[in-house]
Amino acid sequence: MRPIVPGESLEPRFCILEAMSLHVEVLWGSAVAPWIPELARLRMAVFREWPYLYEGNLEYEQHYLAKFLELPESTLVVVRDKERVVGASTALPLAQAEAEFQTPFTQAGLDPAEWYYFGESVLEPAYRGQGLGVAFFRHREARALALGYRLVTFCAVERPANHPLKPADYAPLDAFWQRRGFSKRPDLVCHFSWQDLGQPQPSAKPMVFWVKEL
Structure with missing residues (x-):
């Protein structure tokens, strides 16, 4: 992992792509702050879909996103259509993620400090199928390499x-992730809790890891 050099600027560097009215920005640190309300709204909307079925909690969302302000090695990729946020993707060092995500690695004898963890990718339905999912991975992988990480996971x-709530036409993303060079690791499983739609309280769900060496 490349250390932060004393005196090095932690101001975000931007990578902007334009496709019609779409802009993709890669940012971190203080630049995340203005987008937190919009990102919270987007996460709550997209994660209501299968397979997450997330009931959503605005207070939790804002707290979750605020931590990126304090993590100079985190990454937030934001897709805007003009000024509206329509997509986002996050990443951070696995060693700075929740303990639940680190535990499978330590139990398998893998050092979380060697891994860069890709969090969620959320995109409004109207903007899917335009290559933005690939861009999310490409930008996060580039950021991981810039920080000195060669191992990435999600x-x-x-x-x-x-x-009963699984859509009849649901197509899993396994093939897409494999094309991105990731391999599924059924031996690396964590359990993370959230409240499903229509349920009175949170419950733990199994989360299986995928890994890649850059």
């Missing part, structure tokens, strides 16, 4: 195949 929830 995890995805696993729902029962016969879950």
Whole structure:
């Protein structure tokens, strides 16, 4: 991992792509602050979909996003259509993620400090299928390399195949992730809790990790 050099500027560097009215920005630190309300709204909207079925809590969302202000090695990729946030993707060192995400690695004898963890990617339905999912991975991988990480990972929830809320036309993203060079690690599983739609309280769900060496 490349250390932060004393005196080095922690101001965010921007990478902006334009496709019609779309802008993709890679930022961190204080530059995250203005976007927290919009990002909280977007996360709550997209995560209501299968397979996350997230009931949503605005206070939690804002608290979750605020931590990126204090982590100079975190990453936030924001997609805007003019000034409206329509997509976002996050990443941070695994050693700075929640303990639940680190535990499978330590139990397997893997050092969390060697891994850069990709969090969520959320995108409004109208903007899907335009290559932005690939851009989310490409920008986070570039940021990981710039910080000195060669190992990256993310995890995805696993729902029962016969879950009553599973859409009949649902297509899992496994093939997309494999094309991005990730391999599924069924031996690396964590359990993370959130409140499902229509349920009275949170419950733990299994999250299986995918890994890649850059």
